[in-house]
Amino acid sequence: KYMEEFFGENADRYRYMHLVDSFNFLPYGTIVDAFQHEVYANPDLTPAERNAVWKKLEETFRPYLSTDGIPYICEGTRWQYQQHIFESPFYYIDYCLAQTAALQFLFAMQDNYQDAFKRYCNLAKQGGTKPFSELLEEAGLNSPFKEGALSKLAERVAALEAKLEL
DSSP states (O other): OOHHHHHGGGHHHHHHHHHHHHHHHHHHHHHHHHHHHHHHHOTTOOHHHHHHHHHHHHHHHOTTOOOTTOHHHHTTOGGGGOHHHHHSTTOHHHHHHHHHHHHHHHHHHHHOHHHHHHHHHHHHHHTTSSOHHHHHHHHTOOOTTSTTHHHHHHHHHHHHHHHHOO
């Protein structure tokens, strides 16, 4: 709610771009995790086969992107840029899970800022003490693992995006 303090008349532009970037991150983060699962399950994949796995995941999770004209990337090599794959395997999915909670808090704060902020602070205090799904439940958030949770979130994001679109 303080974006005007930082961005002045460009506050809604910032909100729009931040919302779009935040939501668009979810498919990419999912690709990173799915790629790692495939590579660890099949350690004998050749470099070309690994590239093919990445390319297929990109086509599945982000069919709206085109890599045409970017030779190295259109060959499915984008995964080589992602240092988490090498340095912190299977950590990227945590970013996706946290992002779904953050987006839900965004909408909760629009509905009742004080209540949502209180629930957020309580969640933050308990971080690491309970399983993620239990923390979400106590915070009144939907688990992204439950059927339909991401669809509901996507609907809210789309509605806010349309409202903020410049």
